[in-house]
Amino acid sequence: MSHPFDTLQQEQLRHADSLKWTTHPADILPLWIADMDFPPSEALLAALKARLDRGIGYYHAADPALRAQLQAVLAGRGMQDVPADGILFLPSVVPGLYAAVAALTQPGEDVLSVLPIYPPFHQAILEQGRHIQGVALREGPERWELDWEALEAAVTPRTRLLMLCHPHNPTGRVWTSEELGRLREFAVRHDLYVCSDELHADLIYAGSPAFESFAADPAVAGRTVTLIGPCKTYNVAGLSIGALVSHDPALAQRVRSVAGGLMGHPSALSVTSWQVALREGGEWLAETLAYLQANRDYVADFVAARLPGAQMHSPEATYLAWINLGPERKQAGEWLLREAKVALNAGPLFMPANQAPEWDSFVRLNFATSRSILTEALERVERALR
Ligand SMILES: Cc1ncc(COP(=O)(O)O)c(C=O)c1O
Missing domain, CATH: 3.40.640.10 (Type I PLP-dependent aspartate aminotransferase-like (Major domain))
Incomplete structure (x- = not known):
């Protein structure tokens, strides 16, 4: 059965002030910075709108x-x-x-x-x-x-x-x-x-x-x-x-x-x-976690079966996958941006500068997106690697 998150469209995500979706040109699929492409729960959005009706002066910050x-x-x-x-x-x-x-x-x-x-x-x-x-x-x-x-x-x-x-x-x-x-x-x-x-x-x-x-x-x-x-x-x-x-x-x-x-x-x-x-938010969170877990398993299977030389360990938490494209792959993040048109976080960002080169072949992929966007991104990586 299709899930509401399956229907996310790139056009709708690439709005003017989305850091994830507008940092790179439109031909790049962005699976980098750690937010989800999913809308928050209806209850949360309704509460925010209702809050605006009450006025937004100083409030009890130590709520x-x-x-x-x-x-x-x-x-x-x-x-x-x-x-x-x-x-x-x-x-x-x-x-x-x-x-x-x-x-x-x-x-x-x-x-x-x-x-x-x-x-x-x-x-x-x-x-x-x-x-x-x-x-x-x-x-x-x-x-x-x-x-x-x-x-x-x-x-x-x-x-x-x-x-x-x-x-x-x-x-x-x-x-x-x-x-x-x-x-x-x-x-x-x-x-x-x-x-x-x-x-x-x-x-x-x-x-x-x-x-x-x-x-x-x-x-x-x-x-x-x-x-x-x-x-x-x-x-x-x-x-x-x-x-x-x-x-x-x-x-x-x-x-x-x-x-x-x-x-x-x-x-x-x-x-x-x-x-x-x-x-x-409990129900929204449970449904979102189930979707993320299926995406996580999909990424792990895809990396193992279809990305030659790449390796990852399935994350136990978070919607982030830490992937090694193989020791031969230098500047993996930049290479993927250029060759696969996919934006991931480059491994060296996660180190102080003097240790960064050791992690050059790693990238971090954010899989909190629709299955179809995730699939397209992984297939682009697969084509570039082959
Ligand atoms: C471990 C960790 N701490 C903090 C943050 C950022 O938190 P905030 O946006 O609330 O400053 C992130 C965002 O990715 C994170 O992963």
Whole structure:
């Protein structure tokens, strides 16, 4: 049976201010930046329209209703008893990454992150005069894995902070309970703060490890700030909102206030969208996840069967596929843009510049689009590779 998302048309997606669809010329199919081509739920759109009828002056930015909803969401992820004042709103999630680095480390100190990593992680570290201790993930037989020896070796007397992406962008790993346990023990033993970006936490596929927050264990709750937001789950990136969460309100406040008055606050519409999404978005999310999971399996099968030399591990979460086109394929992202007319994110973006060439053959593909657009994009890649 056909699904409403099957009917998406390129003409309708390529509207004037879509970053994804207008950055490249019209003959390029864009499967790069991480938003979905799907419309948000009807309930969410209706609530936004209704919100405009109430006037849009200053509003209660520290919205108590939304905080209570988020406390329930967090409890479901193992973060019990987060105090209301341990939830502070952000104008979006990326400022939380920058604030964590600025508040929890000094210039010249070391920050740990696995690589590859969502670019604002390494940018927040390097642009603010800190050193990145980047530890490459190891490719296991089934999935990308943490390299425990390399993590231990990367710690220096100047290491203050571990930046965690959970689930991980770009590989789609959901760190298991066992991995989280080892990471927690590691953070305590080395006396590290932890910033855990959990923005993709609701996009977990059936059969993947159950999602558990890094801060779910009291042993690390007081040294962790967790970043959350609705934009990936409910496809509202243009509305811009996030939250910084800690069991220790003083730690949350320290991070939130490091930028002083520069931080700003989220918009009234974004608060409404998050409230409504949490209250009424369950069915839309379940249907969207089912569509995404079918797309994920389609991509994995296509890569294995029809893209000679290419490899990927199926993401356990997120709508992103981290694909290696093969060690011979230099500048894979640029090559695909030129030869296949498909825009993906080039692998080196996910590394600090000095490690970028090692990941030249990787690309990140966003499969949150209609099956027909996805198929056309993959067939273009197939023709270019053959
Ligand atoms: C892990 C992660 N954090 C943060 C963001 C961006 O969040 P925001 O748009 O709310 O700043 C993204 C977007 O792709 C992401 O994947």
